[in-house]
Amino acid sequence: MSEPILRVEDLQTSFMTSAGEVQAVRGVSFTVHKGEILGIVGESGSGKSVTSMSVLRLLADTARIKSGKVEFEGTDLTKVSDRQMREIRGQKIAMVFQDPMSSLNPLIPVGKQVAEMIRVHHPDIKPDELKEKTLQLFKDVRIPEAEKRLKAYPHEFSGGMRQRVMIAMALANHPDLLIADEPTTALDVTIQHQILKQMRALQQEYGTSIIFITHDLGVVAELCDRVVVMYGGLVMEQANIYDLFENPLHPYTMGLLASVPGLNKDKNERLQSIPGSPPDMTRPPKGCPFASRCAYARSICAQECPPFVEVGSRSARCWLLQPDAPAEGNPLHEKLAKAKGGAG
Ligand SMILES: Nc1ncnc2c1ncn2[C@@H]1O[C@H](COP(=O)(O)OP(=O)(O)O)[C@@H](O)[C@H]1O
Ligand SMILES: [Mg+2]
Structure with missing residues (x-):
């Protein structure tokens, strides 16, 4: 595996609210390697967005990072100044969110917004070159009739097209890391599929590392190299994509898998959501x-709370994985043996 670009260690983030302390993230650790697409998956409320917002330091005022390290290219982002953080966010780490409308300015043509993004980091760029770069980005994210579309306003674009503009903006400065938080959740399945394909292609072209956050394991299967499964502010399991789908080691992961259409191995079994x-x-x-x-x-x-059990490059936290767990009625017993056999 390539070297790490981001290492999150024991991250704890809470919100101080009138109802008390909301312990959104309770000790999360994971690593993103260079050029890898890491999926963070879990039901709504698991702490996925708070984790990514902690990495980017874009949390609400009521939030507090209580402990942990966020090491990006060797620098602990929890320790840098606000100004340094803004520079890193503009140049090295980019982000794409679920709702592109809230991130685009409705009054400025989309081409101009993407161009501005480029200009911020290349103040001396010549107008011709700027236009060419912007046009190339529009083509890279497969916006049809790109040249004509540069002058369009956000409201003239469909949701899928707006999301492409957001991805173009995110990639404008060739970030080392792209964090995408449910960017395709609001889109219909066909458009979603096109955008995922596009992200994969861009990752291959630019070598960008990507954290892709979603509640949908189907999306993870299509896009990611490795997966972190979150629940209740904790990582429950992490594994490469093949191991996770072939041989999940946590009952929560098993439950998520059983609810994904097309992934269910037993074709006669009905899809079940976790009660x-x-x-x-x-x-x-x-x-x-x-x-x-x-x-x-x-x-x-x-x-x-069960500790992590590590098997090769993967890990999961469940009492059923402990050596002294009963074998009878233990669905993880065989899975653990299989995982150890493959040492994957
Ligand atoms: N601004 C906030 N104030 C208080 N609680 C919050 C805030 N944002 C998120 N939370 C809580 O933190 C937990 C994790 O939320 P979040 O990271 O958004 O989940 P996910 O992205 O996995 O759906 C949830 O319990 C949520 O209600
Ligand atoms: Mg979220």
């Missing part, structure tokens, strides 16, 4: 956050 709902993060459970919804939970699961 129950995520925990209230003002009072996070002291044990495994998934225990109350887990079909395999035992008494220890509600009492104590």
Whole structure:
């Protein structure tokens, strides 16, 4: 595997609200390697966005990063000045969010907005070159009739086209890392598919590392190299894409997989969503956050949060993976043996 570009270590982020402390992220660690597409997946409320906003330091005023390190190209981003952080966000780390309309200025033609993005970091660029660069970006993200479209306003674009403009803007300065938070969630499936294909192509062309956040494992399957599964402000499992889909090591991952159309191996089985709902993060459970919804939970699961079990390059936290867990009725027993066999 290539060297790491981002290393998040034991990140804890809370919001101080009138209802008390919302412990949104409770000790999250993961690594993104150069040129890799890392998926962060989990149901709504798992802490995915707060994790990425902590990395970018774009949190609400009520938020506090309580502990942890965010090492980007060797620098701890929790320690740099606001000004340095703004520079890093403009030049080295770019982002794309779910709702492009809120990030685009409705009064300025899209081509001009992308050009401005380029100009900020190349103040001496000649007008001809700027136009050429902007046009090339529009072509790169496959905006049809790019030349004509440069002059259009955001409202003249469809949601899918606006999202392409956002991706063009994000890529304008060839960032080392792109963080995309549910960028295709609001789009219909065909457009979503086109954009994912485009992101993959751009990653190959530019060598950009990408963190792709989604609640949809189907999207992860299509795009990502490796996956971090989050729940209740914690990482429950992380593995490469093949291992995760072939041999998930956490009941939560198993539950997510069972609810994805087209991934379900048993064609006769109906898709099932996981019963129950995520925990209230003002009072996070002291044990495994998934225990109350887990079909395999035992008494220890509600009492104590399980530690990570590492198998090769992957890891998961579940009491069923512990050496002293009962073998009978343990769905992870065989999976663990298989994972160890492959040492993947
Ligand atoms: N500004 C905020 N103030 C208080 N709580 C918040 C705020 N933003 C997010 N949260 C809470 O933090 C938790 C994680 O949220 P989030 O990271 O947005 O989840 P996800 O992106 O996985 O859907 C949730 O319980 C959410 O309600
Ligand atoms: Mg989110």
